[in-house]
Amino acid sequence: MSEPIKVVVTGAAGQIAYSLLYMIANGDVFGKNQKIILTLLDIPPMMGVLEGVVMELSDCAxxxxxxxxPTTDVAVAFKDVSVVFLVGAMPRREGMERKDLLSANVKIFKVQGEALNTYAKKDVKVLVVGNPANTNALIxxxxxPSIPKENFTAMTRLDQNRACAQIAQKVGSDITKVKNLFIWGNHSATxxxxxxxGTVDGKPVTDLVDASYLENEFVTTVQKRGAAVIAARKMSSAMSAAKAAADHVRDWWIGTQSGNYVSMGVVTPKDNPYNVPEGIVFSFPVEIKNKQWSIVPGFKINDFARSKLDITTKELLEEKEEAMAVCNADAKI
Incomplete structure (x- = not known):
């Protein structure tokens, strides 16, 4: 057994965390030989609910x-932490504009970023699940600033999982045979x-499925899957989001298999192989070795794909501009 690592989950009394905490504590993320100290961070009104979650974790033995x-204090939560799941965020409410959502979340992720900067290990791995995940991760x-930019990621694994499930169902395949379907850009409708x-059992998806489906119904189904879940369930995705968060961090911690790449939202480096502007959090295909991700070069980007990348890039640049305006206004107060 390894020495225990400290893992933090924010929004720990919420629905996503309720599924995620089991996976972490059961060894599904860090392996069956890694002991865990689990810190649960939430806001004061949720502490009663959190007490019940703590009871259940105890009862699972x-x-x-x-x-x-369990805590409401970021200093307690982030002290010497190795891995952080930032699940809690301000949800978009009816009538709320995107800029209002960004403004509310800048305040939340400023506090958490500053606390990580002060208290966390400098090699901490941070996954942002709470939406708008890409720009929240950037903020x-x-x-x-004392933690490397590459240690902050945003979750697009849920979208990748959704995409793989759609293709597996379309061709009647076991989902384990579906490889290298990627999500580019923002975790949003763009x-x-x-x-x-992508391949299914080694055969190109483009040979198995009609192009019109792949460029139309498939794209919109994955883009709008979250909204479809809300319409059916009257609540947002929780179990599938928790599974995706576990998948994302497991691969980050343990590594990806050779030739089987995954989607992660990462802070774009200046010299990236797909000509995405520097300094936004953009989802790319990555491989991971020794807990370090790298963008996989060489994948073909046709004219249709480039047009889609341009749309999602534009949205992320706009989000960044709006969020940084909030940061700058806050700095002047």
Whole structure:
């Protein structure tokens, strides 16, 4: 057994966390030999609910879970933390404009970024799940300048999982045979789910499925899947989001299999192989070795794909501009 690592989940009394905490404590993320100290961060009104979550974690009798720490204090939560799941965020409410949502979340992720900067280990791995995830991750990294930018990521794995499920169902395949379907750009309705490099049991998806489906119904189905879940369930995706968060961090911690790449929202480096502007959090295909991700070069981007990448890039640049305006206004107060 390894020495325990400290893992933080924010929004810990919420629905996504309720599924995610089980996966973490059961060894599904960090492996069956990694002991965990689990810190649960939420706002004061949720502490009663959180008490019940702590009771359930205790009653599960997890052999890997050495301690559970419920708290409302970011200093307590982020002290010496190794991995952080930033699940909690201000949800978009009816009548709320995107700029209002960004403004509310800048305040949340500023506090968390500053706390990470002060208290966390400098090699901490941070996954942002709370939406707008890409720009929330960017803001969090902005306020944690002592932590490398590459240690902040946004979750697009849910979109990749959704894409793989759609293709598996379309061709009647076991989902384990579906490889290298990627999500480009933002975790929003502008994201581009891309099958042009994907395979099913080694055969190109483009040979198995009609192009008109891949460029129309498939794209819109994945883009709007979250809204469809809300319409059916009357609540947002929770179990599938938790599974995707677990998948994302497991691959980041343990590594990806050779030739089987995954989608992650990462802070775009200056010299990236797909000519995406520097300094936004953009989803790329990545491979991971020794807990370090790298963008996989060489995938074909046809004219249709490039047009989709341009749309999602534009949205992310606009989000960044709006969020940084809030940051700058806040700095002048």
């Amino acid at each position: 997890f052999t890997l879970l050495t301690e559970v720490i 969090c990294s902005h306020y944690a 994201q581009f789910p891309d099958c042009s490099n």
